[in-house]
Amino acid sequence: MSLQEALVLVVASAILTHLYLRNFEPEPKKAHLVLLGIIVVPCLDSVLLKKHVDSILIRLALASSVYWSALSLSIVLYRISPWHPLAKFPGPRFLYTSKLLGAVLAKRGDGHLRIKKLHDEFGPIVRIGPNEISVVDVSALSPILGADGMPKGPMWDGRRPPNGICNIEMLRDPVEHLRRRKVWNRAFTTNAVKDYEEVVVKRSLQLLDALVSQSANGGSIDLTKWYSYFTFDIMGDMLFGGGFEFIRDGDRHGIMDLMTHTVVALSMIQHLPWFVGIYEKLPITPAGLSKFREFAMKCVKDRRARGAVTKDVFHYIMNEDGVDKVPLTLPEVLSDAGIAVVAGSDTTSSTMTVLFYYLLSNPSAYKRLREEINSAFPIHDGHPFDASKLSSLPYLNAVINEALRLQPPVPVYLQRAPQAGSGGRWVASQFIPEGTAVDVAPYALHRDPRYFSPHPDEFIPERWLKPTEDTETKFTTNMLAFIPFSMGPSNCVGKNLAMLEMRMVTALLVQQLDMKFGDGFNGEKWEENIEEYFVIKPPPLPIQISRTVSN
Ligand code: HEM
Incomplete structure (x- = not known):
């Protein structure tokens, strides 16, 4: 030869x-x-x-x-080639070649802006990888995310901890997911969340005191950091019976830094799920992961030893009330509690941060919100902590919705994939073959002028209010296209708790504090610098505060 x-x-x-x-x-x-x-x-x-x-x-x-x-x-x-099953979908050809590019691009942290730009150029369905499409169309949401939709997609294999047990967020098997989810649903019924109000009130007041004392010398404080402390402490209270104490002691275990590095790494690896398969065969565990596992394990042990003081989330997921016939195992509890800390803290704190950025950039909105709060809760009658009254304040809910619309904390990757063995699914009159990862990108959807207009890129809380006779602008606000908490069987289980936290803290700070951006702050660039690493990561937000004059 x-x-x-x-x-x-x-x-x-x-x-x-x-x-x-x-x-x-x-x-x-x-x-x-x-x-x-x-x-x-x-x-x-x-x-x-x-x-x-x-x-x-x-x-x-x-x-x-x-x-x-x-x-x-x-x-x-x-x-x-034209023979590839996804050849009919438009998109930038270089992205078809390898998911390695997706991983490299993820490091830049601008995925939400990039994917929106692709939709602006190529339309509602864009091919963004060899076997991946992104869909931004309201008629496609139910067949992708809804009750009759698809199971979670392959990126969740990439977010799985090496050699670790899958948490609820990563479970791709719908039957197993439902088993775990039933336990979580019990922890977030309206009645269960009512029991959590006391903790949110206590932490909100602690945050207020901390902000005031930190500003005593008239300098700026970083609201991004303080909101992270606040939401981490609440998640610690809910899942581990307390003990985090970030507001009191700062980040003494270096957990925040660890989280930041972990979210960046995961946002890259999620594009290469096979990498986890190889990595976990190696006899190493990343130092960060071991540290977090140790920390979480210690918290769980402490919480179990202490027993329930109040009915917290842990009370339900540990089946302390004995309702679940097949309770979660301890490793499942540990794994789910760990992910809930991440899922429930970064998301809520970033929404509250961007909300205050938009309010401080729009003084008329700030003024209108304060008037609404002061009229519902006259300042000398105590703090604005009546949860049911807060939930009925139209402008407060409008500003929260508008912040969630413009900066949904999970902006790009609500990923699903046709059920294995199904052959594929029809979505928005297009056949999606099995083996395709299907992403829904809330950031692009929420700024689509078909669903939110006019001025879909601007902060206008009024678009959420019922029109009156003297409403000048006629807004298109399509509620079906508003999915910051996703939808269907894997939607956000903690939505009610998140809304409670956001309403209480926003009302309290707007009522009790005068706020302005810190000296020399460049507001124009701030929004552009919000990064995406599966969840959004807002940059520091320096603000100056003082007690309101009427206090
Ligand atoms: C503003 C705040 C929040 C936002 C915008 C948000 C958003 C989301 C989204 C979009 C998902 C679904 C991802 C998907 O469909 O693939 C999700 C899932 C989840 N969220 Fe939230 N979240 C927030 C707060 C919370 C809180 C406070 C908790 C409390 C524990 C929480 C716990 C979870 C859990 C456990 C899941 C996984 C649910 C499942 O797979 O069944 N989230 N969240």
């Missing part, structure tokens, strides 16, 4: 590998076998070169480089 013929056979083995992988796409659990395969096959191929190349090392290097180049080329050509 000539050298040329031998090399053609190496190329042929690469194409056969691709054909095999195309039909049997590797699951994360089998990714290490695939990796082994694409190392072993060129080693075997190198035997074909024995007659022509004496050195075994050069033979291996030649066979491997030809094999891997041919394999990569075959994959890329197929993905951009």
Whole structure:
């Protein structure tokens, strides 16, 4: 056999590998076998070169480089070809080639802006990866996210902790998800959340005192940081019976930094779910993850030892009331409690931060909100903590909705995928083949002029109010397109608690404090600098505060 013929056979083995992988796409659990395969096959191929190349090392290097180049080329050509099942969807071709690009781009933290731009250019369905589309169309929401929609998509395999048990957010099997979700639903009924009001009141007052004492010298304070402390403390109270005490002591365990690094890393790895499959075969656990697990384990042990003082979320997920016939196991509780701390703190704190950014940038909205709060809760009659009254204040709810609309905390990746074995699903008159990851991007949806107009990019709380005879502007506000908490069986379980926190703290601070941006603050750039790492991460927000004159 000539050298040329031998090399053609190496190329042929690469194409056969691709054909095999195309039909049997590797699951994360089998990714290490695939990796082994694409190392072993060129080693075997190198035997074909024995007659022509004496050195075994050069033979291996030649066979491997030809094999891997041919394999990569075959994959890329197929993905951009008209024969690919997603070829009918428009999008930027370079993104079709590899999810490695998705991972690299994720590091920039501008995914929400990038995906919106793609929808502006290519329309409501855009192909954003080899096997991934993004959909921004109200008629598609129910078939994707709704009760009759699709299960969670492959990115959740990438967000799974290596060698760890899946938490509720990552469970892709709908039956298993429902089993876990039933327990969580009990922890967030209207009655259960009523019991949490006391904690939110206590923490809101503690936050108010901390903000006032930190501002005693007239300097600026970073509202982004203080809201994070506030929501972390509440999640600690809810899930671990207290003990975080960020407002009191600051971040003494370095947990905030750890979270920031972890969310950035996960936002990259979620694009390469197979990576977790390989990584977890290695005998290492990231130091950050071990530290967080240790911290969470200690909190759970302390909480179990103390027993329930009040009915907190932990009370339900630990089945302390004995209602669940098949209670969660301790590792499941630990895993779910850990994710709930993250899911419930960053999301709520970033919404409250952007809300105050928009209020301080729009003094007339601030004034109108304060008038509404002071009229419902006259300042000398006590603090604005009546939850049911707060929930009925139209302008307060309008400003919260408008902040959630403009900056939904999960702005890009509500990801689902057609059920395995189903062949695919029809969505918005398009057939989506099995094996496709389908993303819904709330950020782009919430700024789509078909659903929110006029001025979809501007903060206008009035668009949420019932029109009256003297309403000058006629707004289009499509409630069906408003999904900051997602929708369907995997929607946000903590919505009621989040709304309670946001209403109470916003009302309290607006009533009790005069606020303005810190000296030298550049408001124009602030919004642009909000980053996306699956959840949004607002930059520091320096503000100056003083007690209201009437206090
Ligand atoms: C403004 C605040 C919040 C927003 C905007 C928000 C948003 C979301 C979204 C969009 C999802 C669904 C992701 C998907 O469909 O794939 C979700 C899930 C979840 N959220 Fe929230 N969240 C907030 C606060 C909270 C709070 C306070 C908790 C309290 C524990 C919480 C716990 C969870 C959990 C456990 C899930 C997973 C639910 C499941 O998979 O069944 N969230 N959240």
